[in-house]
Amino acid sequence: MPGDITLLYRGSEQCPLGQILDAALVHHSTGVTTHRVLGFYAIVLITRGQGTYADVNHKPISVSTGDLFVLFPDVAHRYGPSRSSRWDEIYISFRGAIFDLWRQAGLLTPERPVFRLGATTPWIARFTDVVDVPEADPIVRQIMMVGRLQAVLSDIVTSQRVSVESNAQLWLTEACHLLESELAEDMDCHWIAEKVGLSYDRFRKKFAKEVGVTPFQYRSNQRLEAARKMLLETEMSLKEIAASVGFFDEFAFSNRFKQAVGMSPRAFRQETRSPSA
Numbered sequence: 001m002p003g004d005i006t007l008l009y010r011g012s013e014q015c016p017l018g019q020i021l022d023a024a025l026v027h028h029s030t031g032v033t034t035h036r037v038l039g040f041y042a043i044v045l046i047t048r049g050q051g052t053y054a055d056v057n058h059k060p061i062s063v064s065t066g067d068l069f070v071l072f073p074d075v076a077h078r079y080g081p082s083r084s085s086r087w088d089e090i091y092i093s094f095r096g097a098i099f100d101l102w103r104q105a106g107l108l109t110p111e112r113p114v115f116r117l118g119a120t121t122p123w124i125a126r127f128t129d130v131v132d133v134p135e136a137d138p139i140v141r142q143i144m145m146v147g148r149l150q151a152v153l154s155d156i157v158t159s160q161r162v163s164v165e166s167n168a169q170l171w172l173t174e175a176c177h178l179l180e181s182e183l184a185e186d187m188d189c190h191w192i193a194e195k196v197g198l199s200y201d202r203f204r205k206k207f208a209k210e211v212g213v214t215p216f217q218y219r220s221n222q223r224l225e226a227a228r229k230m231l232l233e234t235e236m237s238l239k240e241i242a243a244s245v246g247f248f249d250e251f252a253f254s255n256r257f258k259q260a261v262g263m264s265p266r267a268f269r270q271e272t273r274s275p276s277a
Contacts, residue, residue, distance in 0.1 A: 045090050
């Protein structure tokens with residue numbers, strides 16, 4: 001897991017209930033490229049980027065920003081960002097009898113290692129809060145951290161169950177979120193279809209039926225809307241705006257914008273900023 005590591009906690013205090021081993025933020029992580037086996041649990045939240053998770057029970061599962069996976073003792077696994085890239089993550093590792101009970105009860109199970117959590121900011125705060133406890137007797141401190149971690153795990157499991165219950169439209173919400181993100185980058189709609197659990201043909205047809213445009217057209221519209229806001233609200237050059245919404249150059253951006261809006265980006269900016277009569 002090479003990268004820039006900001007250690008949030010590391011300790012060796014023993015507690016009969018359980019033990020938080022360490023927690024850290026990792027920027028530019030390359031993940032774990034070959035299968036390994038741990039002697040403890042860990043939860044890993046991707047805070048930026050995309051890639052895959054795989055273990056002895058699962059072929060590679062696509063994961064991206066806002067996804068969390070659980071690592072189990074004695075379950076060989078590997079994970080990491082897409083080829084030739086890196087991602088950011090935050091993790092907490094832990095062990096103990098209380099967490100074994102979670103596993104025995106099926107609340108945490110190797111059969112369902114990945115959770116789709118969505119927005120990362122509140123979860124990063126929750127992870128940080130687990131280990132941000134006042135100095136105290138080592139056993140008392142561990143009990144406090146274990147209690148906080150169980151609260152986080154409870155919310156993770158609950159959020160997943162709520163998501164399953166509302167799964168009828170969850171795929172559309174997730175697809176729109178992905179299509180609206182990272183507008184400067186190319187995005188493969190086949191990958192989005194896989195993320196929402198549909199074949200590409202079924203995804204394209206269902207999306208068009210629900211939204212009225214194809215996924216490609218929807219993303220194109222989002223790029224133009226983002227560009228329109230930048231023209232109105234910033235002093236960015238046309239070249240900078242073009243790059244920020246995924247166009248190869250200013251010429252291609254200007255042509256596409258004029259087709260959609262009826263005037264060039266430069267004319268649009270001048271028109272909307274002209275003082276009214």
